[in-house]
Amino acid sequence: MLRFCLSLLLLSSALFCLAQNKRMEVDLCVRSQTSGVSKQSRKTDTLRIFERILAPIGKKGNYDFFIQECSTITTCLAYTDEQNIHYILYNKNFLSKIFAGNTIADWGALGMLAHETGHHVKNHTLRKQSLPADTLRKYELDADAFAGFILQKQGATEQQALLCLEGIPYSDCETEKSTEYPCPEKRQRALLIGYKEAKIQTTAGDKASQSVELLHYKAIQSYLLQNYEEAIAGFTKVISLNPNYAEAYSDRAVVYDILKRYQESLADFAKAIQINPNYTEAYFNRGTTYNGLQRYEEAITDFTKATALKPDYAKAYTNRGYVFFRLKRYQESLTDFTKAISLNPNLPQTYNDRGALYSELQRYQEANSDLTKAINLNPNYAEPHLNRGHINRKLQRMPEAIANYSTAITLRPDYAEGYLNRGITYKGMKRYEEALADYNKAISFKSDYADAYTNRGSLLVEVQRPQEAINDFTKAITLNPTLAEAYYNRGYTYSEAHRYQEALPDLTKSISLKPDFIEAYINRAYTYNQLKRNKEAIEDLTKAITLKPDLAQVYLNRGIVYNELQRYEEAIADFTKANALIPDHAETYSNRGISYMQLQRNKEALADFTKAISLKPDEIVYYNRGTVFFTLKRYQEALADYNKAININPDFPQAYTNRGSVLINIQRPQEAVKDLKKAISLNPNQAEAYMNLGVAKQALNQNACTEFSKACSLGYKAACNQCQSGSKK
DSSP, X not given: OOOOOOOOSXXXXXXXXXXXXXXXXXXXXXXXXXXXXXXXXXXXXXXXXXXXHHGGGTOTXXXXXXXXXXXXXXXXXXXXXXXXXXXXXXXXXXXXXXXETTEEOOHHHHHHHHHHHHHHHTTOOTTOTXXXXXXXXXXXXHHHHHHHHHHHHTTOOHHHHHGGGGGSOOOOTTTGGGSSSOOHHHHHHHHHHHHHHHHHHHOOSOHHHHHHHHHHHHHHHHHHTTOHHHHHHHHHHHHHHOTTOXXXXXXHHHHHHHTTOHHHHHHHHHHHHHHOXXXXXXXXXXXXXXXXXXXXXXXXHHHHHHHHHOTTOHHHHHHHHHHHHHTTOHHHHHHHHHHHHHHOTTOHHHHHHHHHHHHHTTOHHHHHHHHHHHHHXXXXXXXXXXXXXXXXXXXXXXXXXXXXXXXXXXXXXXXHHHHHHHHHHHHHTTOHHHHHHHHHHHHHHOTTOHHHHHHHHHHHHHTTOHHHHHHHHHHHHHHOTTOHHHHHHHHHHHHHTTOHXXXXXXXHHHHHHOTTOHHHHHHHHHHHHHTTOHHHHHHHHHHHHHHOTTOHHHHHHHHHHHHHTTOHHHHHHHHHHHHHHSTTOHHHHHHHHHHHHHTTOHHHHHHHHHXXXXXXXXXXXXXHHHHHHHHTTOHHHHHHHHHHHHHHOTTOHHHHHHHHHXXXXXXXXXXXXXHHHHHHHHOTTOHHHHHHHHHHHHHTTOOOHHHHHHHHHTTOGGGTTTOOTTOOO
């Protein structure tokens, strides 16, 4: 009943705020450097660098912060102390490499210094640790744009300006919401927005065209800062000024996708591609939208087009590989992931994905190698730890799986998938309270997480809370009406509660959504059987066998239904097949013994019942073997088996009835009367018990009319003529 959740392509990163030990180092540095340069100090070489940074925004010689050397850091840092005094701290060796004379020698270092200066210019502060992560990411992008603006004003090319990003921390776009650093793509776009804004200010040319371009960059900045409605308004304004601006359509489509306005998103991508049929990023992004909509073939077409236009587009190969993975086209998936890695061997996401694929193929050594590579490339990447947990769970190494999932959660405390999968593992270990806590946690972080409701429901079934389970399955179905497992689990729960009419449509729905859902066919067959619709039960079990011919339980179940239909030869064939698949399965021998018994093949029946007893002695198989012995008039052996059955289950009415029959046949009617009265006390509607009690009382020369009349009223026709008025026999 559990749904295995494979999540993918996620990452976490370091925090924007300084770690506590680093904070202490900086505080000590500020207190010890009492001769630090202030805004009133003379113009040293250090001040001249800052004047060049601040001059383009009109702040030359007008600082709002102190500038101070600090040997405990390696580059530079914008810092605010407990008294809310602002500093730019710098390492002397780092600062000295920026200029060679009056020439800029290290654009990357200058850009990093401009980025940190931008935090103060834009009124950001590192001391405000309580700010939410999304606010801190916006601060980072704002500082990136400031750095791009300053670098252009200093004469950097775009490539030179981008060098500064190599020294600035980042996250991964898939998981940045849980971190305080933006991903590289967003940092790059923010920096280039500032760069191009500066360029438009200083470049002669078509001002109307430049104005549209600037509006476009500002709309992109709104998108990067997650001001999505503002971004849409900006892109729409650009399009109104230039209806053939393909990039504006494509960028607006991305925002629509984020807001789940998929039809508008697809319409904008189509327009962008119509304007520019060779627009690689539009194909890539539309493919990503198609993937999210599970329109996989269309996604493949778009990713393929992107790789045709840009053969070295590693991420397009990665995404197409993921779609192939979802379609279980594993060889094509592997080819794409490997191609992406050959183009860019530093993509942790692709190693993670290929590791997940190797795991699916049970190539665990290669999987672990790829997942380790992903972790080495990005130690804060939670997803490879999650996938390691999947591998260990598959291999039944549950404590190791728990450790893997816990590491993923430590890296991403709001990681719903981590909690879900750790909960699944706890459930497998029968640690139900911990499993329930994890499922609750997953739902608290992701309230629309249908898989979490489905799995929590399955746990509630396990702990005998069926109505709560049904509520969870219903919630999962509301959230995801195509989730076959939720319908199946609700149907299963209804069936367990003997609510077969409610179970049937749910099981049927799960099959319509997932035509190869073997468990659904098996459980629907059981439901049909309980509703006495055995023909349909046979059809479902036959379908299950077609899907998985080596599943012994299905042959066993179909054999049981054949027995009920009195199709004993077919039942024997199924039980024999089940026995070949699982040679020491007691239920197979027991049920085949019943078929042989019905065909009066008593020798074979005895052999099967005896084998079943050797594997799993229970009251039913002793009772059945006793019945064969009784048929063969081997009364002492029958008596011994009925004794065994009653010892195992003292409340087994049929065993008392049959032992009473044996006792009558071996001339022990007084004991027979006792057994038959016990049988009637356990089941007052057992006609055979009344009939045999009448026979036993006749043997004792007692009036048996009451017993025969009762047997007759319960449908035992042979009893109806046994009682003569006034007769005791």
